[in-house]
Amino acid sequence: xxxxxxxxxxxxxxxxxxxxxxxxxxxxxxxxxxxxxxxxxxxxxxxxxxxxxxxxxxxxxxxxxxxxxxxxxxxxxxxxxxxxxxxxxxxxxxxxxxxxxxxxxxxxxxxxxxxxxxxxxxxxxxxxxxxxxxxxxxxxxxxxxxxxxxxxxxxxxxxxxxxxxxxxxxxxxxxxxxxxxxxxxxxxxxxxxxxxxxxxxxxxxxxxxxxxxxxxxxxxxxxxxxxxxxxxxxxxxxxxxxxxxxxxxxxxxxxxxxxxxxxxxxxxxxxxxxxxxxxxxxxxxxxxxxxxxxxxxxxxxxxxxxxxxxxxxxxxxxxxxxxxxxxxxxxxxxxxxxxxxxxxxxxxxxxxxxxxxxxxxxxxxxxxxxxxxxxxxxxxxxxxxxxxxxxxxxxxxxxxxxxxxxxxxxxxxxxxxxxxxxxxxxxxxxxxxxxxxxxxxxxxxxxxxxxxxxxxxxxxxxxxxxxxxxxxxxxxxxxxxxxxxxxxxxxxxxxxxxxxxxxxxxxxxxxxxxxxxxxxxxxxxxxxxxxxxxxxxxxxxxxxxxxxxxxxxxxxxxxxxxxxxxxxxxxxxxxxxxxxxxxxxxxxxxxxxxxxxxxxxxxxxxxxxxxxxxxxxxxxxxxxxxxxxxxxxxxxxxxxxxxxxxxxxxxxxxxxxxxxxxxxxxxxxxxxxxxxxxxxxxxxxxxx
Numbered sequence: 001x002x003x004x005x006x007x008x009x010x011x012x013x014x015x016x017x018x019x020x021x022x023x024x025x026x027x028x029x030x031x032x033x034x035x036x037x038x039x040x041x042x043x044x045x046x047x048x049x050x051x052x053x054x055x056x057x058x059x060x061x062x063x064x065x066x067x068x069x070x071x072x073x074x075x076x077x078x079x080x081x082x083x084x085x086x087x088x089x090x091x092x093x094x095x096x097x098x099x100x101x102x103x104x105x106x107x108x109x110x111x112x113x114x115x116x117x118x119x120x121x122x123x124x125x126x127x128x129x130x131x132x133x134x135x136x137x138x139x140x141x142x143x144x145x146x147x148x149x150x151x152x153x154x155x156x157x158x159x160x161x162x163x164x165x166x167x168x169x170x171x172x173x174x175x176x177x178x179x180x181x182x183x184x185x186x187x188x189x190x191x192x193x194x195x196x197x198x199x200x201x202x203x204x205x206x207x208x209x210x211x212x213x214x215x216x217x218x219x220x221x222x223x224x225x226x227x228x229x230x231x232x233x234x235x236x237x238x239x240x241x242x243x244x245x246x247x248x249x250x251x252x253x254x255x256x257x258x259x260x261x262x263x264x265x266x267x268x269x270x271x272x273x274x275x276x277x278x279x280x281x282x283x284x285x286x287x288x289x290x291x292x293x294x295x296x297x298x299x300x301x302x303x304x305x306x307x308x309x310x311x312x313x314x315x316x317x318x319x320x321x322x323x324x325x326x327x328x329x330x331x332x333x334x335x336x337x338x339x340x341x342x343x344x345x346x347x348x349x350x351x352x353x354x355x356x357x358x359x360x361x362x363x364x365x366x367x368x369x370x371x372x373x374x375x376x377x378x379x380x381x382x383x384x385x386x387x388x389x390x391x392x393x394x395x396x397x398x399x400x401x402x403x404x405x406x407x408x409x410x411x412x413x414x415x416x417x418x419x420x421x422x423x424x425x426x427x428x429x430x431x432x433x434x435x436x437x438x439x440x441x442x443x444x445x446x447x448x449x450x451x452x453x454x455x456x457x458x459x460x461x462x463x464x465x466x467x468x469x470x471x472x473x474x475x476x477x478x479x480x481x482x483x484x485x486x487x488x489x490x491x492x493x494x495x496x497x498x499x500x501x502x503x504x505x506x507x508x509x510x511x512x513x514x515x516x517x518x519x520x521x522x523x524x525x526x527x528x529x530x531x532x533x534x535x536x537x538x539x540x541x542x543x544x545x546x547x548x549x550x551x552x553x554x555x556x557x558x559x560x561x562x563x564x565x566x567x568x569x570x571x572x573x574x575x576x577x578x579x580x581x582x583x584x585x586x587x588x589x590x591x592x593x594x595x596x597x598x599x600x601x602x603x604x605x606x607x608x609x610x611x612x613x614x615x616x617x618x619x620x621x622x623x624x625x626x627x628x629x630x631x632x633x634x635x636x637x638x639x640x641x642x643x644x645x646x647x648x649x650x651x652x653x654x655x656x657x658x659x660x661x662x663x664x665x666x667x668x669x670x671x672x673x674x675x676x677x678x679x680x681x682x683x684x685x686x687x688x
Contacts, residue, residue, distance in 0.1 A: 034060075035067055042070065043436055046657075047078045065095050072103065081110040098124050098131040105137055117141055125157075132161050139171060148179035159188075166196030166420060177212055186213050186251045194254070196420030203262040203600065206255065210266075213251060216240055224269040229310065234276040237269065246273075247293040256297040257370075258416040260305045262603045264588075271309040274298045274346050278318055281343035289365075292342050296367035299345035303375055304414050306577065306605030307348060310585060319347040330355040335362040342368055350375040382485035389484050389501060392477060393508035399529040400479060400505045402615040406575075407480035410606035411458055414486070418494055419464030427451075427469050427518055431547065431683065435638040437658035442545015442688055448473055449517035454506050454538055455479075455524030459487025462499045465520070472518070477504040510537035517543055522551030522681060526618045532628060539632055544688045547637070554676040555619040556669055561599075562619075565612050575613035580605050583612070599677065622669060622680070626662040629684060636660050637683040645675055 034057040041050035051074050058067045072087030088104035101124040108117035121138035128134060139154035155172035162168045173189035176182075189209060211218035216239035224232050238246055246252060261267045277298065280291045302309065311319070326344045329336040330353060341350070341359070350356055356376050364372060395404055425433070428443040443449070448471045453462045456476035466474055476499055478484050484501050491499050506521070506528065519542050521535075528534040531552065542548050564587060573583040584602070601611040629636055638659055646659070653664045669675050 035064075035070070038067070038070060042074055042077070047074050050074050051078075065091050069100060069103070072107070076103070076107055076110075081107045085111060085113075092120075096127075098128040098134050102131075102133045102137055105134075105141075109141060114141060114145060118145070130161065132158070135161055136168075136171070139175070143171075143175055143178065146178075148175065151175045152179050152181075164195070166192045169195065177209075182213050186249070189213070190251045190254055194417060196422075203259075206259075207263045207266055210251065210255065214239075214249065217246075217249075217252070221265050221269040224272045225265045228268050229312075231272045231275045234280065237273050237276055243287055243290045243294060247290040253293075253297050257300040260413070260600075260604050260607075261301060262600045264598060267309065267603065270298065270301065274302075274309060275311075275315050278315065278322070278343055278346065281339045282318060282322065284339070288339055292339055292365065293367050295339070295342035295346055296371050299342055299371045300374055302346055303349060304416070305603060306410070308581060308584075308603065308605050308608070310581070311347075319344070323348065323353070327353055330358055333358070338364055338368050342371065345371050345375060349379075351379045378489065382482070382489055385485045385488055386481045389481055389488065389503055392502040392504040393512070395479060395503075395505045395508075397505065397507070397529065399527075399616050400507075403527050404479040406609065406615055407457075407478075408482045410609050411480055411483040411486055412604060412606035412610070413458060413460065415458065415460050415490070418490070419460065419467055421467040424468060424470040426471055427547070430469060431637065434640070435658070435683070438635075438637045438660075438685075440547075440637070440685065442543075442685070443517065443547060447471065450515075451475065451518040451520070452477070452514075452516040452538075452541060454509070454519060454521040456483070456487060456501070458483045459490050459499075459501075461520065461522065462487070462501075463491060463494060463496060466496050466499055472498060474499045475514075475516075476501050477506075477509055479503065479505060506534050507537055510541060515541050515543045517546045518548070519546070520549040522549060523679060525550070526553045526620070527614065527616050528618075529616070531618045531620065532624075535628065536632070539634065539684075539686065542686045544686055547683055547685050548634075549681070549683050551679040551681045552625070553617065553619040554669070554680055555621050556673045557676040557678075558619050559673070561611065568612060573613075575609055575615075577605050580608050580613065584608055597674075597677075620680075622662050622666040625680065629662075633687050635685040635687055636662065637685055639665070640681040640683075641675070645672075648672070 034053055038050050038053035038057060041047075041053060051071065054067050054070050054074065058064060058071070061067060068087055069091040072084045072091065075081070075083035075087065084107040085104065088100065088107055092100040092104045101120055105117045105120035105124070108114075108120065118138070118141050121134055121141060124131065124134040125138050135154065135158045139151055139158050142151035142154050152172070152175045155168075155175045159165075159168045159172050169188045170192035173185045173187075173192060176188060177185035193206070211221075220232075220237055220239045223236050234243070255261070256270065261270055273294065277291055277295045280287075281295060322340055323344045325340050326336040329340075336344075336359075341364075344350065344353075350359060350372060353359075357380065359372050359376050363369075395401060426445045427449055428440065428445045431438065431440055431443065451465065451472045451474045453465065453474060453476040456462050456478045457480075459476070462474050462476040466472065476487065478487075478501075481503055484503060488501050491501075506524065519538055521538050525531040525534045525538070535550065539548055568583045568587070571583075571586075573579045599611065601607040626636075628634075649656075649659055649665070649668055652668060653659075653661070656664055659665075
């Protein structure tokens, strides 16, 4: 992976000087601050100016090691690793410093002088055994050379140095997998994903990893899809190790229990497995413990995806008989058979059974106890908590009432693993990391900030904000009590003290007059009757010098979704769960326009409703956003996008290093219409 070059951090005085240079002619330079200016220019990506300033400083201070090294870093960032090696070789020899040595090894790697780079990383790691960068560099280069046993040992050392790091476990897992140790790889890749679900980036990457860990399962998934919609035999679904092999696969079980399956081929395999397990449970065949373990995993998956998986009439009838068996046991005040209870939970939430609360009074094997907790106990906790949620405003507008009703019926996502928790930084530091060219003016590092998350849903956004960023007090509001109750429960479980939740309509809340340093409203404004009026009201709550994160649907990127919505509406599909499942099936059979890629929202009833059946949806364009920002006197800081899109834009528009020209982004999106397939997500600043 290519890493962004880093330069020595600026102090506050240097940062202010750099910010001013972004708005006015450069001040007269003196030798006293010239090196600091060179660092600031390098951090801002102005490499030619940084090089000139640094060379000028060196002319007056020949032999200065820090300036010489900075020239090497600038050369490396400018794509001249040969010059960087020349500089770094001198500075690393002159000053025994692991950072200098690692820079040299990095430049050697880019020149494909891998033996020399390996030697530098190894000697650095031996001399400074606690230096994480040297350990990571050595592990990575050994893996790239195919020296798998040595790479595994080096990655184990990285994990020993940084045991809480998802990236460290991910690296060790990948090394073990390359070395042929699938069991060890599975343990560490699972540890990485639990610590930071975003480590493997996309669900496609997750499935690719699963396929490498379990090629037999990958083959079973292919077989299940080849005969779809017919159901394969249990033997075909389970592969050569049978059900016991699946029941002890912690990676697979975690995937089914903690995350909605967002991969069509794997979904169809899991649909077939559910049907086969239902038959096995009813027939009480051998291996009851194994069937129970897998049925519990699929029950938890069903709860996460709102029981999206397809069924047939015969399967529905069999599931109904199992549910009747469980209901009869509850009516007679006796505990249902564990296998019947798990099988029933694969098809409908246990909490919808008459007398379901009685289930919590019994003891069950741990996998089934987790299902009862998820489907009976936790929903009851949330229901009881609704009365305690503060009602901050009235909800009276017709659009707000309609949107509220939708999310009361379908709150999402039901998330299990929380967002990752890296070493937290201040909001200002995070924005400087994201947008190093932006002349941020008003957000301080040295005090607690007031944050509003408008439209917080089930709490994933505010929890992620609180775990990633420090010195914040968060107010999180939403229309839906169901969503807020879920958010409050999860926040309490994670022991996060600095989030306060309340029910409110955005427009009504804006009239209360509270102001904030940071306002975040992602995926919300486009569901208002007038999105720009709502945005204007929210931006008015931002204090001068404060910032706002916004997420809005793109008219261009949403074109296929619009066509799919029109296709469904023309055929009379409604937003009922039955019609969502049926309409989704028919879309897969040929209704999707232009073979559009299936978005992650397609894999649960709640998210599919939001995607294709929302009661209120608006889309916008980049020129409209630009006009709004001009009217509001707001500074555009930048988009949040995957690295491939950022690199493609940089190649197309190298003269826009800050990547803030919305005119150029409009050209880019026209040529690459799926760039903002999720949303336009960006940060803006309110000028003083």
